[in-house]
Amino acid sequence: MSILRRLSEKPWLAPGVDPLTEADAESLPSLSSAAVGLRVYFGVATVMFLLIAVIFVMRMDGHGVSTGQQPDWKPMFWPPLLWFNTGVLMLSSAAWQWARAAGHRGHMESLRAGLIAGGVLALVFLAGQLTVWRQLEAAGCGMTATTMSAFFYLITALHGLHLLGGLAVWGRTSVKVLGGSEVAEVRQSVDLCAIYWHFLLLVWLVMFGLLLLNRR
Numbered sequence: 001m002s003i004l005r006r007l008s009e010k011p012w013l014a015p016g017v018d019p020l021t022e023a024d025a026e027s028l029p030s031l032s033s034a035a036v037g038l039r040v041y042f043g044v045a046t047v048m049f050l051l052i053a054v055i056f057v058m059r060m061d062g063h064g065v066s067t068g069q070q071p072d073w074k075p076m077f078w079p080p081l082l083w084f085n086t087g088v089l090m091l092s093s094a095a096w097q098w099a100r101a102a103g104h105r106g107h108m109e110s111l112r113a114g115l116i117a118g119g120v121l122a123l124v125f126l127a128g129q130l131t132v133w134r135q136l137e138a139a140g141c142g143m144t145a146t147t148m149s150a151f152f153y154l155i156t157a158l159h160g161l162h163l164l165g166g167l168a169v170w171g172r173t174s175v176k177v178l179g180g181s182e183v184a185e186v187r188q189s190v191d192l193c194a195i196y197w198h199f200l201l202l203v204w205l206v207m208f209g210l211l212l213l214n215r216r
Helices: 002-008 022-061 081-105 108-138 147-178 183-212
Strands: none
Touching: 022 147, 022 183, 081 108, 081 183, 108 147, 108 183, 147 183
C-alpha cells in the first residue's frame, strides 16, 4: 500500500517528498521478476504438457484402443495407490493455501504449520508415485512394456520433476520461516509457492484424467 500510495502521489504538488523510497525501489524489481518468471514458467509448462496430451490422444485414437487391435497399446494395471496419491496432492495444495491466507493475515504460527504440512504432503506424494512405479514393474507394466505405460512414466516423471523444483523453493522458504523471519519477509515466497502448487495439482488432475480414459 505504501508503494501504491507513493506512486500515485504527484511530486510537483508535494515538493520535498520523495515519491519512491530506496527500500520501495529495491522491492519492486524483485516482486516483478518473481511474478513474471512464474508466469513464463506456467506458459512453458502448459505448452509442454498440452503437447504431450495432444500426442497421447492422437496415438490413442489412431491405434484402435477401443477395439484392442494394437498389441503395443494395451490397458494398464492401475494401482489403487494412485487415488491415494491424488488425495495427498490435493491436501498439499490446500495446506499451501492455508499458509498463504495466514501470511496475508499476519499469523506466523498458522503460516508455519501450513508451510510444513504442504511440503511434507508433497514429499509423501512423490514417495507414493515411486511406489506406484515399483508396483507397475511388479505387475509387468514397466516403462517399456507398452506405449501406454511409456506415456504414464513420462507424464509422472515430468510432473514429479516439476514438484521437486517447487520443493527446492519450499526448503529455502522453510529455512527462513524456522530461522525467525517475519511474515512480511516470506509472504511473497509463500504466495508464489501456493500458486505453483495449485498449478501442479491442476496439471496432475488433467493428465491423470486423460490417462484414465484408457482404464479397463
